[in-house]
Amino acid sequence: MPEETIHDEMRKKGFSRRDFLKFCGLVVGTMGLTALPPMEASGMPLPLLHSSQKRAVKAVVQALQTKPRLPVIWLEFQDCAGCTEALTRSQSPTLVNLVLNSISVEYHETLSAAAGFQVEEAKQAAMKKYAGQYILVVEGSISPKDGGVYCTVGGKSSLDLLNEAAAGAAAIIATGNCSSFGGLPHANPNPTGAVSVLDVIKDKPVVNIPGCPAIPEVFTGTLAQFLVFGTLPELDSLHRPKTFYGHTIHDRCLRRPFYEAGKFADSFDDEGARQGYCLYKLGCKGPTTYNSCAVMKWSGGLSFPIQSGHPCLGCSEPNFWDGGGFYQGQSAPLSRPAVTTAGLAAAVGVVAAVGMGAYNQGQKKSLEKQEEKKEG
Numbered sequence: 001m002p003e004e005t006i007h008d009e010m011r012k013k014g015f016s017r018r019d020f021l022k023f024c025g026l027v028v029g030t031m032g033l034t035a036l037p038p039m040e041a042s043g044m045p046l047p048l049l050h051s052s053q054k055r056a057v058k059a060v061v062q063a064l065q066t067k068p069r070l071p072v073i074w075l076e077f078q079d080c081a082g083c084t085e086a087l088t089r090s091q092s093p094t095l096v097n098l099v100l101n102s103i104s105v106e107y108h109e110t111l112s113a114a115a116g117f118q119v120e121e122a123k124q125a126a127m128k129k130y131a132g133q134y135i136l137v138v139e140g141s142i143s144p145k146d147g148g149v150y151c152t153v154g155g156k157s158s159l160d161l162l163n164e165a166a167a168g169a170a171a172i173i174a175t176g177n178c179s180s181f182g183g184l185p186h187a188n189p190n191p192t193g194a195v196s197v198l199d200v201i202k203d204k205p206v207v208n209i210p211g212c213p214a215i216p217e218v219f220t221g222t223l224a225q226f227l228v229f230g231t232l233p234e235l236d237s238l239h240r241p242k243t244f245y246g247h248t249i250h251d252r253c254l255r256r257p258f259y260e261a262g263k264f265a266d267s268f269d270d271e272g273a274r275q276g277y278c279l280y281k282l283g284c285k286g287p288t289t290y291n292s293c294a295v296m297k298w299s300g301g302l303s304f305p306i307q308s309g310h311p312c313l314g315c316s317e318p319n320f321w322d323g324g325g326f327y328q329g330q331s332a333p334l335s336r337p338a339v340t341t342a343g344l345a346a347a348v349g350v351v352a353a354v355g356m357g358a359y360n361q362g363q364k365k366s367l368e369k370q371e372e373k374k375e376g
Helices: 006-012 017-031 051-066 082-087 095-102 117-129 158-166 177-181 216-229 256-260 341-375
Strands: 070-076 103-108 134-139 169-175 206-209
Touching: 006 017, 006 051, 006 095, 017 051, 017 095, 017 216, 051 216, 070 117, 070 158, 070 216, 082 216, 103 117, 117 158, 134 158, 134 177, 158 169, 169 177, 169 216, 177 206, 206 216
Parallel strands: 070 103, 070 134, 134 169, 169 206
Antiparallel strands: none
16 A cells, blocks of 8 residues: 555645545545534634534544555446446545545546456456455446356456455445446346346345435445545445435435425326426335435535436346336336237228428428529
8 A cells, every 4th residue: 555644645635634534524525424514614713613523523524633544446248337427426525536545446447447358467466465455346237147258358358357356355335226227238138147246246245226326425435434434334135325224215305395295297297397496206116215315415415307307217136127216106007008919900000191292292392492593
């Protein structure tokens, strides 16, 4: 590990004492250790904080003054890189602050400047140098089927790469639904045999940060917890941090009063939808989905799907893709008319007729223009 502490490196970069305390306050708020009001999180002097907030900030201050940066190795398997994209937009603390001041990303296929054999050699060197000390982050599901041929990096299967990197990890963070529960690759018929990290790793502490993508501040908060205390946060039965997954989205949803009053939107463009009524009948999974979307929101607290008029898809739950996540109501599943051969033929006939009519009309106009040119 680097010998300089996080605080030492921050001072070298020009951080003042106030800047340092402000960053510590942001870390405390991100971990969910205590609710810091905005002014206090912005660097209010310690004597003005509540006793519990003082203790939390002092713990972070002590950790950052005595500990070096935390090495992180990030693997990507069957994924869309959406969790990485979301993390680069993290607000509290920002990814830039985390990378420059608190953690050291030793390997990340998307963010690394190097590529090919160079970045693979860097990963091997980091795993050897920081054995037993680094955090392994996994994004994407693992494919063990048929010897792992459906997901390979540098000639190695995702299964082999995960086992290799997990062997020297202090702890593992599975970020996103794909690594937590299998995600979209795991959906029926699951052609690659996609599985989660916990389906493979049994002898290491693993924390799941599910979501599609995961909320970036939930990820950074979990990482900050390990940075400060050297432990993972308290987890629920699905290995999710209770701090962030202890309540359903419905519990704290801004549309819940309409739910209690029995006022629901029946379609996406009816008067109920325009009035902000509950989206339960449109398939909202908020009552059965545990996540912090309604509290932490996205884009620095700007909004979240339900606030923007879209039902919750339940993306932080297992098997959400096969569980009716798209517009299938919980109380009354949407009925779909059966498609008969006659009906299909009629539909094709209508489409063909419309197309031929449009073609004939275009030909007619073209001929008329040609006649006008001749007369001119």
